[in-house]
Amino acid sequence: MQPVNDRPEWKELEQHAQVMKQQHLFDLFQADADRSERFSLDLGDMLVDFSRQLISGDTFGKLMALARAMDVEGARDQMMVGEKINLTEDRAVLHTALRGGPDEVIEVGGEDIMPDVRASLERMRSFTNSVRTGEWLGFRGDAITDVVNIGIGGSDLGPKMVYDALQDTADNRLKVHFVSNVDGAQITRVLRELDPATTLFVVASKTFGTKETMINARTAKAWVMAAAGNKEAVARHFVATTAAPDKAADFGIAEANVFESWDWVGGRFSLWSAIGLPIALAFGFDRFDELLAGARNMDQHFRARPLAENAPVILALLGIWNTNFLGAKSQALLPYDQALHLFPAYMQQAEMESNGKSVSRNGRAVQYDTCPIIWGATGINGQHAFYQLLHQGSQIIPCDFIVSAKPQVACEGHHEYLLANYFAQVHALAMGNTEEQIRADLQTKGFAEDRIEALLPHKIHDGNRPSTCLLLKELNAYSLGKLIALYEHKIFVQGVIWQICSFDQWGVELGKVLADDIMPRLTEPKTASGNKSELDRFMRFLAAPESAH
Numbered sequence: 001m002q003p004v005n006d007r008p009e010w011k012e013l014e015q016h017a018q019v020m021k022q023q024h025l026f027d028l029f030q031a032d033a034d035r036s037e038r039f040s041l042d043l044g045d046m047l048v049d050f051s052r053q054l055i056s057g058d059t060f061g062k063l064m065a066l067a068r069a070m071d072v073e074g075a076r077d078q079m080m081v082g083e084k085i086n087l088t089e090d091r092a093v094l095h096t097a098l099r100g101g102p103d104e105v106i107e108v109g110g111e112d113i114m115p116d117v118r119a120s121l122e123r124m125r126s127f128t129n130s131v132r133t134g135e136w137l138g139f140r141g142d143a144i145t146d147v148v149n150i151g152i153g154g155s156d157l158g159p160k161m162v163y164d165a166l167q168d169t170a171d172n173r174l175k176v177h178f179v180s181n182v183d184g185a186q187i188t189r190v191l192r193e194l195d196p197a198t199t200l201f202v203v204a205s206k207t208f209g210t211k212e213t214m215i216n217a218r219t220a221k222a223w224v225m226a227a228a229g230n231k232e233a234v235a236r237h238f239v240a241t242t243a244a245p246d247k248a249a250d251f252g253i254a255e256a257n258v259f260e261s262w263d264w265v266g267g268r269f270s271l272w273s274a275i276g277l278p279i280a281l282a283f284g285f286d287r288f289d290e291l292l293a294g295a296r297n298m299d300q301h302f303r304a305r306p307l308a309e310n311a312p313v314i315l316a317l318l319g320i321w322n323t324n325f326l327g328a329k330s331q332a333l334l335p336y337d338q339a340l341h342l343f344p345a346y347m348q349q350a351e352m353e354s355n356g357k358s359v360s361r362n363g364r365a366v367q368y369d370t371c372p373i374i375w376g377a378t379g380i381n382g383q384h385a386f387y388q389l390l391h392q393g394s395q396i397i398p399c400d401f402i403v404s405a406k407p408q409v410a411c412e413g414h415h416e417y418l419l420a421n422y423f424a425q426v427h428a429l430a431m432g433n434t435e436e437q438i439r440a441d442l443q444t445k446g447f448a449e450d451r452i453e454a455l456l457p458h459k460i461h462d463g464n465r466p467s468t469c470l471l472l473k474e475l476n477a478y479s480l481g482k483l484i485a486l487y488e489h490k491i492f493v494q495g496v497i498w499q500i501c502s503f504d505q506w507g508v509e510l511g512k513v514l515a516d517d518i519m520p521r522l523t524e525p526k527t528a529s530g531n532k533s534e535l536d537r538f539m540r541f542l543a544a545p546e547s548a549h
């Protein structure tokens with residue numbers, strides 16, 4: 001496998017970047033009245049505007065040539081038909097099948113998986129209905145009022161982000177809570193407010209082996225059993241979403257209460273599976289179906305559109321341009337929509353767990369940067385926190401703005417102000433301001449000349465800081481599904497071009513193994529060896545009486 005950075009298309013981009021680094025977005029806009037039009041993609045309910053990226057038509061063409069050379073389309077087709085592209089775990093990668101169309105046939109190991117997918121969705125629908133209508137009763141004969149999802153990583157972040165995003169559209173039949181941290185403070189705080197007789201727990205773990213989830217689930221089980229006075233109550237109050245039904249049974253969850261997932265669903269892409277059960281419980285199954293439909297729409301777009309009109313491909317290539325050719329080290333995600341305030345945290349796992357790798361598919365160390373640091377927060381809050389660095393910091397941080405044209409919740413005067421700020425920020429980042437403008441402004445305000453000279457360097461904004469805007473008509477289940485799938489496919493395309501394995505996560509395994517070794521030494525302090533290891537020092541520190549210094 002020829003390393004991507006040895007390819008002529010990569011070398012051409014390296015040379016071309018030297019030219020583009022001399023350009024300024026202000027001049028590029030001045031020189032081309034159609035720039036916004038030319039560098040944007042209208043997807044009907046979503047507008048992808050990348051005109052504020054530091055690119056020219058030439059850059060765009062060269063990036064497309066790179067994608068073609070890396071056979072992005074071939075790799076995409078391999079993924080979507082179920083080839084085992086998760087090489088190190090020898091698995092297919094088929095989260096797209098979970099939102100497949102009614103006539104779709106996808107084979108894994110010679111068997112069509114779609115009947116199982118549809119059956120699982122049907123089970124979710126009928127279970128959701130029975131809980132939401134009050135037919136499903138707790139141990140005291142009461143209807144369920146609260147659902148607690150116990151899971152971590154993909155088994156938490158996805159459902160939690162979507163629940164939060166759509167909360168204002170809920171009918172409030174059920175309230176959903178999320179417990180992920182093994183720090184007992186979290187589950188204690190959640191349970192304090194709840195009645196065990198009306199609470200349903202969803203133990204969400206693909207492997208049903210993640211220790212933090214199991215510890216939290218055991219605590220919840222003990223809480224329910226203590227209130228009910230018998231263990232039969234577990235069947236009324238616990239369901240599992242997992243690819244390991246046997247382990248769920250060992251935990252004591254009735255077979256009928258286990259919702260299946262599969263090994264070809266990656267943890268961080270699992271919200272489309274039964275892991276999305278809390279979403280269906282909170283909003284009704286039809287709403288969950290709309291989420292799937294939005295994602296399916298993006299899958300169809302990704303599958304059908306030519307590279308140059310393909311939104312995930314374009315986002316992926318712009319990220320590569322910024323990271324590998326313009327030297328960006330991080331990428332900010334800035335939603336101007338309160339409903340998306342957990343979206344950056346969700347994307348952190350999706351992107352960094354997928355592409356935070358430095359070994360290529362053939363096992364050799366890569367000689368170029370891969371995934372940048374993904375971070376962000378809602379825009380208007382960020383403006384009063386970290387935007388200073390975005391505007392005038394010593395590093396350039398490309399930004400993705402996500403903006404909803406219509407507010408989810410109408411509140412007079414608010415949305416206009418939010419939008420005005422978004423427009424102001426993207427303009428300021430791209431265009432900056434000039435010495436002349438600042439001087440004129442300060443003169444108008446009556447500042448003395450020596451004061452103006454002193455202030456000038458601090459008030460200059462060089463601009464030329466790249467951003468992309470994803471403008472949604474409105475945020476709802478459908479557009480959210482589409483947005484998530486857009487980023488999922490972007491991540492995939494980047495992994496293909498960087499030649500890395502995007503679907504494993506060995507980097508999180510080592511710590512898990514070490515923690516298992518350490519755990520007995522913390523619970524059995526006598527086993528501390530008295531040597532100088534960090535753990536022994538900690539044990540001595542804990543055992544020593546507190547002394548005033």
Ligand code: F6P
Binds near residue numbers: 153210508
């Ligand atoms: O953090 C590693 C990871 O495997 C994630 O990929 C996954 O989302 C999370 O742990 C939880 O795993 P599980 O659903 O098996 O409990």
